Amino acid sequence: MSANAGDPTSEHHSVSGPEQLTMPPLQLPPNLKFGPFSVTSQVFHISNTKLSYGLVNLKPLLPGHILICPVRCVPRLSQLTVAETTDLFNTVRIISRTLERVYSAGALNVAVQDGVDAGQSVPHVHVHVIPRKKGDYDHRGGGDQIYDAMDGEEGNVGRAFLEIQQQRRGRVNHRKEFSAGPDSDRKPRSEEEMQKEAFWLRSEVEKDYVEES
Template structure:
């Protein structure tokens, strides 16, 4: 007998509703971001809860990066980007706020940050100095489930 589908994925200790997920494989899922740094900022995560990158199986590593490759191409076109940022924060000292491996993919455009590398600090929510500088508390907020679902629906259509 098959296990009952709970209607969500686990992202560390957090439940991510399937409505927020727009692409899946056997080993990973891609979700819209609760607090995106820029439009189109998404996360690629293994379905298995794994805290550190080196604890992934070779199959998971391959699947996550192949998925990131496929998703990034469509994101860049959809958001009319000219570049992409890929980043992983592997462990708390690296700024990882959720103990679950995840790859950030962010479509980029010229001038989206005054200094290009500020995006890494913006992704790291522990950088309070930068929060004041960029006023992320004002510009970067938790989005509602409805907002996240709407974006996921829009992105899901890119893969049909």
């Protein structure tokens, strides 16, 4: 990841501002999960209706690659209610503005792998939102390679979450299979790092977030 004024991983940016000391915890629904996984520390947004939430990624394909999910765990878009669909994609729209601003992006990829045969790895609807800028993926063979990465091993959201779950349980420090292959240069992030990004993103979203009628 290149240094970026709005990127909390940048050396030039500190997230230890006054907000971090004073912001109350997000009021999340009890037992909020992403598929079978506990994700509380990664959640940076819960919609006003409490029907949708946003979480930062264990292994973002590009800086700012986040997921927006319905709170209710169902695998397919067709299983969502009108209210859930409405809230999910209006949340995507609202969050996308903030993402684009804070990651200095000029575009976004928005994608749902709706079912296993479309590449879905966690049976819980999730909308990938990936900030894009010109030439941002040239080092990996060009802009369209982002989708290969999303559908391939390195974008396997399910495996990434399984890994951090195992880390939490102290079973492994770093699974061997993650230290080889095309993903070897992208170490999974620590919980602390994700929590920092989640906190920072939350404060940035709250600057933009105006309830719309």
